[in-house]
Amino acid sequence: MDATEINSASAGSLGNTAKTVLREAGIGIALIVLIIVFSLTTQHFLTSANITNILTQVTINLVLSIGMTFVILIGGIDLSVGSVLAFAAVVAGTVMTLPGLDPTVAVMLATVSAVAAGILFGLLNGLVSAWWGIPSFIVTLGTLNIARGAALQVTGASTIYSFPAAFNAFGSQTIYGVPVLFLIALLLVAIGWFVLSRTVFGRVLYGIGNNEEATRLAGHNVFFYKVAAFTICGAAVGIGAIIYMARLNIASPIIGIGFELNAIAAVIIGGTSLSGGRGSIIGTLLGACIIGVLANGLILLGLSDFMRQMITGFVIILAVVLDKYRERLTKA
Amino acid sequence: MKFGKIIAAGILAVSLTVPAVSFAADKPVVGLVMKSLANEFFKNMLEGAKAHEAKRGDYTLKAVGMQSETDIETQINAVESFITEKVDAIVVAPADSRALVPPLKRAMEAGIVVVNFDVALDEKAKQEAGVELAFVGPDNRAGAKLAGDALAKKLGEGAKVVIIEGNPGADNAAQRKLGFEDAIKDGKLSLIDSRTAHWETEEANSVFANMLTANPDIKGVMAANDSMAVGVVKAIEAAGKTGQIKVVGFDNIPAVQPLLKEKKMLATVDQFGQQMAADAIDKAIGVLKGGAPLKGWVKTDIKLVTSDDVK
Amino acid sequence: MANPMQSAAARTAAADVRPVLELSDVRKRFGGVVALNGVSFSLRAGEVHALVGENGAGKSTLIKILCGIVKRDDGNIVLDGAPYEPHSPADAKAHGIQVVHQEFNLLPYLSVAENICFEDIPRKRFGIVDYKAVYDKARHALARIGLDDIDVRRPVETLGVAHRQLVEIARALMGESRILILDEPTATLTARETERLFAIINGLRAKGVAIVFVSHHLNEVFANCDRVTVLRNGESVMTADIADTTQEKLVASMVGRQLAAQMAETRNLDASSRIALSLKNLRHPASPHADGVSLDLRYGEILGIAGLVGAGRTELLRSIFAADLPLSGTLERDGQPRRYNSPKAAIRDGIGFLTEDRKEEGLILAMSIAANVSLASLGKISRAGLLDADAETRLTQSLGKEIKLKYGKAADPASTLSGGNQQKVVLAKWLANDPKILLLDEPTRGVDVGAKAEIYALLRSLADKGLALLVVSSELPELITLCDRILVMSKHRIAGEVAREDFSEESILSLAYKDENNHGRH
Incomplete structure (x- = not known):
């Protein structure tokens, strides 16, 4: 017996190390391959201006994906992020353009209100799905409509524009070619990574995603953690809304349509399991970068819109298939 | 309930000037069938129609809106109740270019003047039903050509331009693209890329930034709507090329007014959406008063808007 | 679980030396792990052949190879004189090999009848399901295994675990099987249901079906099987006629060392120790009785809870731990009344709960x-x-x-x-x-013999250190080995208590069945 178990245990430990390395490195390698391919096939891919562009274009999706990672890790899904982004943006836009406010105060108030709006919907998603045990797919499908309707209602379907000049300038600021907005997203990546890998809170989220009942029976308040995960996602959406406004200088109730799907794609490509319990923020960062690099590189290659869309779809499926393959390879 | 409110408002407005008893007999009644009033565009359009009614004062307006863009049944019911009420004219922005043909045919058979605006009814459906029905609306292609011509004039022959398209498959997106292409041909511009950004600001921003990387010598951009033009302008700013690349849009939304004023955008096109219903009503009343029946496509006003038009 | 159904006479009557299936030196690797390292054994028509071995010995892999789920790397399998190489489970079934898996393969939201007939649903023209035929076929199949008190239209989801197992068996018996493989079929069955299962097995044996019986319960193996093959570390280490071997020999060849002595240690309990947990009329929401369950658990004591499947044993532990909130009744901890509103509160109060289903909970x-x-x-x-x-x-x-x-x-x-x-x-x-009280629900389920002994020793040492242990188990020998005192539950009530000096399977079972016999089966 001893022999058997020591054998299986050591094989397991080897497998596990290999698995961890493969998981994150696999996505990283895919990203590097993409970068090499585009560098060789296009003239402008590896220029500092283009890298700045890619980082700018990745930012909003990355921020949403960080929040989405928390929700997917507990086995949930948030389909409302695109709509909530629009709602948070128009609330913030309304606050920012209130007459008679000092620009600095206006921007600060707007930021707070965008995050508050996101948190409000995150709480709603979390409370309803956790309290009644309704699949978050259904609850967030509902809030998707509620948030969109609320955004239209608040604005009477009109676009809000002309934010303070300093805010607008801040949105285009770069430090050594790296957009400030992307640095904010990176900061969120670091926070998310820390929370998920180094705190009790993160540990319990993984526990819930893997085995909710075992986690509950180990004395953890599953309800609280579920609501918290959705609330974090909502807060990330609020930050995403402010980033949107800083980058484009408008806030409209019809922005963000379909953003949830991009965020989910980034999380999945990043190796997080849709059934929860497995994945990481670093994977999500790489997943978002793959989507951004692909969108950028395919345009530089001069591929048509329709080809581009098809290739992006293939990549999503390929990522999940590769993930399955990796899993099988490392399991045996 | 909206319907009731509008009628009540109409009655109130009329009763201020003339005795309520006589209004039905004196003035023709026009039934207006609108799309979703949750949409800013149609809400403004209805307000334009109401203002028009008050201004002309020689007809009575009855308006019906819909709950959502796809609520076709409400429109059909509205047409049928207008027939029952024996209104003099029906002015309709159809939510479905086929489903509305049969009820409108019944209305015409009942002697009601029918005017179709905003979206044209399907030619084939009209033929099959044996209906001759004019369409009152803007020419998106001609409008896009106006904007494109302005760009061509500014840039001169041979300049490299790109098009940012609307949703693939949408009729107005296709028409506007054709109009831009007409202008490119006439102005001898060089079209180097054309991509969709799905009417979306953020997507237009990303897509155009990437196009600019691939083709740093782009001199002009034709965006199929102003929301996308806003994203393009931001991308030009981020690339530090403000003033070096000219942008035209479409729709004349409020958000582009400052851009026109600061000359970050060259021009846009106004199709006077607010007046579209009022125009159609004018045409209907013209027929009622003995004018010639409308035929084919009656084009409504379009106008190029440049920084000179922005105060 | 002793079983009187099987007699030596029946065993000889069924004997037949013609091998229907012959495996020689079968090997299988998964990546770097060797699962089977040379397995040989032969199966005769009309015999019940036990396959025993610790978990990880290779039983599951062997079954998967036989039923076409995985392919072997090396070795020969001969079925009725011809090489046998199933490329899918359907292919294995076509060859007359049926398997009842340890993990259920039932479709929870479909009816019992639909599950039983799922592989070949009777249909009318245009592919319309012939429900009358489905129900008849299912009733017939269930009747064959003596189960006639079940509504075949009920969704499987609403059945208890034991009934699900029987449905699974009925389904496997639908096809014409020459070889029937039963993987731990009795793990979730009560003694009575186990008896019934063996009656079915005997009937099949008499018809010449070859049966492979995988089990951890050596009692069942000795009472019902004709021959036994032991696997250890992926190798077949012995095959013998049941009559020529003993439990000790089997265990020795399974684990390579003697464990019997270790499993039968006795403890001295200080009967005057303090009461750690006292229940008064504690009622689980699923309990039909308002008076619930009352019991006292002392520090240093191992208190066993016996009972049939569905007697409310797991529910009792769950209501103590507040995994399910009790409807009524009181709970005292060290003499102080407590009302836990979540497992968190119970844990804070020094209680731990090892659940029945390790993988799920x-x-x-x-x-x-x-x-x-x-x-x-x-x-x-x-x-x-x-x-x-x-x-x-x-x-x-x-x-x-x-x-x-x-x-x-x-x-x-x-x-x-x-x-x-x-x-x-x-x-x-x-x-x-550092808990003061441990609630243990089937602490050795799915655990092999060697580890079982270690867990027993561990639990004993915990009790010696003063912990109070409440142990639920379906294996009576386990309770008899481990406990100082056993409470027998029946229909969510305590049917009686057995003191250590009176421990026997008979004394416990008679209490467990007391209520059953009065009220009939549910």
């Missing part, structure tokens, strides 16, 4: 051993919400030593461990909290 298989050990005591290995990875590893190492856990690294996923070591990890999770 006990362990997080994909997470590391260390993360599983610390799951209920994260406060101990963190400061201000930040995890201290070193403290977690230290906790795992010290507890691992204490409970003789065999593992590679603390960071390995729990899924890499054997069943016995997984169960030890669950125990470690609770021990990390």
